[in-house]
Amino acid sequence: MALPTLLKAALPSIPVVNQLPGIRKSPVEEFSGIRLSRPPVTVERAHVERYAEVCGFPSRDTVPVTYPHLLAFPLHMAIMSDQAFPAPAIGTVHVENSVTAHRRIGVGETLEVSVAVGAPAPHPKGTAYSFVTEVTAEGEPVWESTSTYLRRVSTGSTNERSESAPGGPSYPDAPPHGLTWRLPADLGRRYAAVSGDHNPIHLYPLTARALGFPRQIAHGMWSKARCVAALENRLPDAVRIDVAFKKPILLPGTVAFGSAPLEDGYAFSLTRPKDGAPHLAGRTTAL
Numbered sequence: 524m525a526l527p528t529l530l531k532a533a534l535p536s537i538p539v540v541n542q543l544p545g546i547r548k549s550p551v552e553e554f555s556g557i558r559l560s561r562p563p564v565t566v567e568r569a570h571v572e573r574y575a576e577v578c579g580f581p582s583r584d585t586v587p588v589t590y591p592h593l594l595a596f597p598l599h600m601a602i603m604s605d606q607a608f609p610a611p612a613i614g615t616v617h618v619e620n621s622v623t624a625h626r627r628i629g630v631g632e633t634l635e636v637s638v639a640v641g642a643p644a645p646h647p648k649g650t651a652y653s654f655v656t657e658v659t660a661e662g663e664p665v666w667e668s669t670s671t672y673l674r675r676v677s678t679g680s681t682n683e684r685s686e687s688a689p690g691g692p693s694y695p696d697a698p699p700h701g702l703t704w705r706l707p708a709d710l711g712r713r714y715a716a717v718s719g720d721h722n723p724i725h726l727y728p729l730t731a732r733a734l735g736f737p738r739q740i741a742h743g744m745w746s747k748a749r750c751v752a753a754l755e756n757r758l759p760d761a762v763r764i765d766v767a768f769k770k771p772i773l774l775p776g777t778v779a780f781g782s783a784p785l786e787d788g789y790a791f792s793l794t795r796p797k798d799g800a801p802h803l804a805g806r807t808t809a810l
Contacts, residue, residue, distance in 0.1 A: 535611035558639035579752035697790035699779035766805030
C-alpha cells in the first residue's frame with residue numbers, strides 16, 4: 524500500500540473519524556458488489572525475480588504460480604478503499620485463498636487482470652467477502668483465484684451466526700517432517716517492497732502493536748508462496764492450490780513445513796515447532 528492508499532485504508536477503522544462524510548462506509552446490507560479491471564500489464568522479469576527470491580522460488584522463464592496475486596493486489600485494495608465497500612481494509616483479515624493455474628505464464632506475457640467481489644456471506648466469526656480474480660492472455664483464461672477476507676463482528680449471537688454460516692475448509696493432515704525455516708524480522712518489509720502490501724501489521728513491532736499484535740507478522744500470501752516453492756518442482760502446469768490461514772506467524776520466528784502426497788496432489792502445512800500450533804493448512808490438486 525502506498526501512503527495515500529494506506530490512509531484510505533486506515534481512516535475508516537478509526538473511531539469518530541470513520542463517521543465523517545467521505546470516510547464513512549456504506550452499510551453492509553446495501554452492498555451488492557464491485558468489479559474493477561486494470562490496463563493490460565506486461566510481466567517484468569526483474570519484478571518476478573525479486574518475488575521469486577523473497578519467496579524461495581527458482582529463477583525461470585515462467586512466473587511462480589502464486590505471482591499473479593501481486594498483479595491483482597492493487598485492485599483488491601482499490602475495492603476495499605471504496606466507500607461502497609462496507610468493511611475497512613485495516614482489520615479485515617485474509618483467511619482463505621485458492622489459486623487455479625490453467626497453464627504456466629511466461630515472463631514478458633501481457634495479461635488482463637480483473638477482480639470482482641459480490642455480496643458478503645455469513646461466517647462463524649463475522650462477515651466474509653470473496654474476491655475473485657481473473658487473469659487472461661489475449662482473451663484466454665490462464666489464472667484465477669479467490670481470496671476470502673473476514674471482517675470480525677462483536678454484535679449478535681455467536682450461536683445464531685454459527686447456525687447460518689458454513690464452516691471453513693478442512694484439509695488432509697500434513698505433519699511436519701523435520702524441515703524448519705528461520706524467518707527474519709525484516710521479512711514483512713522485504714515482501715512488502717515487492718508486493719506493494721505495506722499493511723502496518725507486517726512491518727515493525729510498533730506498527731503491529733498499534734493494531735493488536737505483539738510484533739510484526741508474516742504476510743499470508745508469503746507463507747502460501749513459500750510452501751508452494753517447496754513443492755514447486757513436483758507440481759503440474761495446471762494445478763489448483765487451496766489454503767486456509769490459521770494463527771499468524773510472528774517475526775522473527777521459526778516455522779515447520781510439512782507435506783504429504785495425495786492421490787491427485789499434496790497436502791501441506793506450516794506449524795509452530797514448539798507446540799504444533801497451525802499457521803497454514805492447504806492442498807494442491809492436479810487439473
